[in-house]
Amino acid sequence: MMENDTIIALATPSGAGAIAVIRLSGPKAISIIDANFKSVKSQKTLSTQKTHTIHLGHIVEGRKTLDEVLVSVFLNPNSYTGEDVVEISCHGSNYIQQEIIQLFLRNGCRMASAGEFTLRAFLNGKLDLSQAEAVADLIASDNEASHQIAMQQMRGGFSSEIAKLREELLNFASLIELELDFAEEDVEFADRTQFKSLVDRIGFVLKRLIDSFAVGNVIKNGIPVAIVGEPNVGKSTLLNALLNEDRAIVSEVAGTTRDTIEDEISIGGIGFRFIDTAGIRETEDIVESIGIKKTFEKIDQAQVVVYLFDSLNSISNLNQVQIEIEKIKNKYPQKPLIIIANKIDKLDDIQLAKLNAEVSNVHLLSAKTGFGVEQLTSSLLNLINTGALRNNETIVTNSRHYDALLKAFEEVNKVKHGLESGLSGDLLAIDIRQALYHFGEITGEITNDDLLGNIFANFCIGK
Template identity: 80%
Template sequence: MIHQDTIVALATPSGAGAIAVIRLSGKDAITIAEKQFRSVSGKLLSRQATHTIHLGHIMDGNRVLDEVLVSVFKNPNSYTGEDVVEVSCHGSNYIQQEIIQLFLRNGCRMASAGEFTLRAFLNGKLDLSQAEAVADLISSDNEASHQIAMQQMRGGFSSEIAKLREELLNFASLIELELDFAEEDVEFADRTQFKALIDRIIFVLKRLIDSFAVGNVIKNGIPVAIVGEPNVGKSTLLNALLNEERAIVSEIAGTTRDTIEDEITIGGVGFRFIDTAGIRDTKDIVESIGIKKTFEKIEQAQVVIYLFDAESVFVRKSSLESIKIELEKIKNKYPQKSLVVIANKVDQVSNQEQQQLKQAIPDIELLSAKTGKGVEHLKLILTNFVNTGALRNNETIVTNARHYDSLLKAFEEIQKVKEGLEIQLSGDLLAIDIRQALYHFGEITGEITNDDLLGNIFANFCIGK
């Protein structure tokens, strides 16, 4: 999959703006751009040094299309490893298309999705995990996901994998060498050192595999379902968290008949809040559908906020025992989900009644969504569900499902190697499992790949990157 032609695409978002950047890459990028560019100083682009910027005009024959700045990056010192030219023009849709069509008529081909980054990978400027991090960086919408993508793009994850792979490969070579001298019964690979290496690899792999639970939610946002009976203030709480009137608030029970979702960033981590229909027995067909969706959203959520009306417990004599029963049902049905129990409308009850609630339900949170009391503390509780210590310590966190799958497979093979060492398995059988582990390590960084895999990965990129 080596491309020799020259590609072109819009590198900035489509649509009108102040400026737009059009990128060319390939062996003829500078030559093609030079034919259409008239520098104000009369210089030729092909004679200019790499990483220089030039003012001039893009010309279609004698017609001036735009006044532009042209940046020149000569191979191999460019993003793709090829000659690259970037034309910064005015952001009119018309100008953008006229310049791109001009280059297409003069020898360029329209770039496919992710083709610039694909060429960077094929030319050794990035490994595959770093290339995938480029897409994650573009899509990052909070501090945590941005930090993880930057760390991976700089090679933190791939260097850790490459180091393990290199050490394992060295021992694998020694074991393969033993097989060549099998009749002489010699041992080139020190089994004690090899066992220590395997233990260390297992430790690192377990840490990386375990980090995926955190990395995945940081990358995609943590879904939080707000549930409870009708008219307990779920929509008011959502509005308080979002600091805007996102959900309709009414005194009429059952106002929220469908789920309402919105996202905010708390402490650098994205949270996706889901305001659900109130759970109760009802004959209303539409409301019943909403309640069914509520349970579906609880299934999808990682954190469940159960909200009840503190005022109704005392003023309207609602049964506190029925609330406890509902909480037990949620805990039993969703034991793996984090549960936050909140008594809302505490501004309507006395301090003594608040203490009674605390005694009745352990770990209860007292809150008034209407006045905002306790909302900031709730945000703090939510961020504590995410182990961001690894972020602060700049540890590697796995966010990519493909990497996670390869790590699991490598871990399984390394476990087989460890078991083989313990029962003193022959070198030829150990070598089989080692080769498989090396294969799965290579899948992550792209040392082992195929066209189908690359096609699937880079098809998810935006055109121009």
């Protein structure tokens, strides 16, 4: 899978900037740079320098100086990839970046493919597969919670938990296999009572990890929240208040929002993707009706529904509001529903009391003045179980890991039932091997080229 050559790539985003970093990794990384590097104050060569050192000099091609740079040297095996790695910090001109890259391509380097630096780190034993995947998650993290989970996984929190379970199961598997070698002597090396206790504990941990995916998935990908209601009740004004910017067009004309508008903010470190939908009403306007159709599609995709109504216009007919609320509850019984009475700044105390009495669990809001927005964000945050995050527990965010955990859990349950029914050691061993196989899939002890190609194809170039 891995070629024993030297690769190069731009490690910083493409485009002009103050500086750019160009990364090389491979057996000739240092010698290739050395041939085109001139130190500012001495005639030192990079090949004689210690690891983790930085050197000021110029990248040259013959008599032509391309740029003044800082060169960082990381010698194998104490580098990210486990190979010799060199990073060139140059000025961020597109022209300079390409001149340097093209120079080293002509002198023995190959352009790195997506994720190839991290792939080499995995193949050289610097990271296991789940840690390697966490690198991509860390780069993609756009809120505090997803960043925290990716950091924990990259540091080996998830890997160590899986490795510990696998090791304990492997020890008992060895004893079961040993019994098979002495089958004629009818001896029992693996204490069945201890083994049952271990299987119960492994099953409990696997169940906790599997259940954590429900939280981890929304933390990683953001939580879609559909803001729905009749036209001109203040959905766009609410979206603008939540985002603290004029993202959606606000108008007194009903039906102004003809299409869905989406934007994301972080609340308490969790990403929420708010979807401002077209107002739901009967209409003969073809464009508006298309927008209303999209509204229902977005509600289907959302995990939380916010139903907004105009408190002033509805105060005399709150029964109709209840009917609309029941329609949403009946159509989407599994989705959390937050009910909001908007424009409460226009109500008097008597009307407010009536509103609270007739509409249960209603949030009072004035999207125009901002009153109630903070309470709404708190309510949204309370819908997410972040207890595991606060307790620094392992949270599963990767669907591949989730699938492997489900399969491992199924095999562990087979082992448990086999123990309870007095199944023979040879049949127990089959289920144990399958459970061990699925544990190994997570950390990369069991893998293949197709799986690695699929995982690392989603990485950015240069990492």
